[in-house]
Amino acid sequence: MTDANELIKNFNTGREQERLELKYKKMRSNAFVFLRGTCHVFYDRLPKENIFIDAPLVWCCGDLHLENFGSYKGNNRLTYFDINDFDEAALAPLTWDLVRLLTSILVGSISLGIKKKDAQLLGNVFLTSYRSTLSMGKSYWIERETADGRIRRLLDNLRERKRSTFLNKRTDTLKGKRQLKIDGQRALPASSHQFDVIAEFMEKYAKTQADPNFFHPIDIARRVAGTGSLGLDRYIILINGKGHLDGNYLLDLKASSPSSLVSHLKVKQPKWQTESHRTLELQSRMQAVSMSFLESVNIQKKDYLLRALQPAEDRIVFDRSINSIDELENILHAMGKIVASAHIRGTGRDGSAITDELIKYCQKNQWHTQILAYADNCAKQTNEDWKSYICAFDDGFFNS
Incomplete structure (x- = not known):
């Protein structure tokens, strides 16, 4: 396995030094920020198992994690809560998006101040919501009138935000x-x-x-x-x-x-x-x-x-201010619907699977339990890579 620090240094070669130093410093702060900053390392580490090869092809966000969702004003002047970063978007097996999001829940559990078993519960809530939405073959959207919980409060507060x-x-x-x-x-x-x-x-x-x-x-x-x-x-x-x-x-x-x-x-x-x-x-x-x-x-x-x-741009910060598991479940349930809907909207285009294929796949019995287990392994690997990164950062490996 290639050393993560070498991968990181090679990937960032040629970037502007001042802002690159800010990136490296942020990545040292915690494992979740490290995960956000090392999408390329995550996929280098992705297990070469059938679940990540044979799953139906969809248009993936690519860098799906807890904080790549947010609000924005659409071209119809309504404000939505949706996936908001597509820099890494590509045609890939749908399981790639899912395992990265599930990994981010596990890695981010420390910032949330929740136990691993609760993080695993949240991962299951997300995946259940995703499968349920996908099985219907119909996309949904979240705007002020269809939101509830913390997402509704976020969108409500934006109404009062002035330019x-x-x-x-x-x-x-x-x-x-x-x-x-x-x-x-x-x-x-x-x-x-x-x-x-x-x-x-x-x-x-x-x-x-x-x-x-x-x-x-x-x-x-x-x-x-x-x-x-x-x-x-x-x-x-x-x-x-x-x-x-x-x-x-x-x-x-x-x-x-x-x-x-x-x-x-x-x-x-x-x-x-x-x-x-x-x-x-x-x-x-x-x-x-x-x-x-x-x-x-x-x-x-x-x-x-x-x-x-836009003044309408904002996101939910996943930290200890969210002190209720029920509230987190509500957010992850909404995110499951959002991701499934995004995958459905891209069906049948430029090589992506048709909706019927996605419906058939989500009804299979084993893959969802497998992907939860793989997410646990990916989270452990991310934490190991982050600890190695801290040592390399402190030793000045990224200074040159």
Whole structure:
């Protein structure tokens, strides 16, 4: 078995050093963050068993874990709770998504302050909900009127969130104008060259839009967000928007890279125009409703996704503030429905199984108990790799 630390170092070669150091530091904090930052290692470790080879092919999120679900405003102006990260999306056996999510429950149980037996119970709740939804062959969605529990409270609270409050958290106001807040946590300064390149692109992009003045750039910074993608080229852009202090908008510009699943798959993938087109297309297929603003763009022959940062974006933080197993069961039940629905929406396209195949598979009796056992093994391996990573990090292995 290849050493995890070598895999991590090789995978991140060439990334921007300052944000890469932030990634490495985050990954040291706990095993769950380590899991989030090492999707490529997870699939390198995936057991070579039939359950991960023979299961029906679906369009997978790829990096499915507890905190890759969240709220967003759709292009129909309603707010949804759904899978919200598709950087690793690919055509793969459905069991790949399931084992990663189940592993994240077990690995994240320490952050939640729950016992292993409760984490296993939650995994079973998720899987039961997934199978039940899949057996119906019909996709569902979760928005305010169909949500309950903590997810409903999250979506209800978003109704009260104002754009001005959202902007004030990420900007400062100087002489009646906003500028991005460079705090080292969410944003780092862009170099003059980076600023000029992105500003020039935005001015050209604006000219292609119905309201060019809306997209006029005011300020640009390097964005710090996520875990696995840290070190990739990424910017936060403050634009004119509606032209007044509280009418400004924020955009996220993120470099795209290949899915880390593909090198571990023997399944033929479509020939996408670019990696950002892959992400955009699969997000559109798998989400209940597409985000209100999401585009593939090219800047100096580099591939990016451009999207709006919304006041309606939020997620459930899985920590000890969730102090009820019943509440966690409710969330995992909803996530099971969400994942099954995402898999159903992508059926019969570019090599994915048809819905009838998924229904037939979910009715088999053994695979769900097997995958729970494999998730337990994957969680143990993740914890071992994380402990090894701590030693390597502290010894300066990732400094060069």
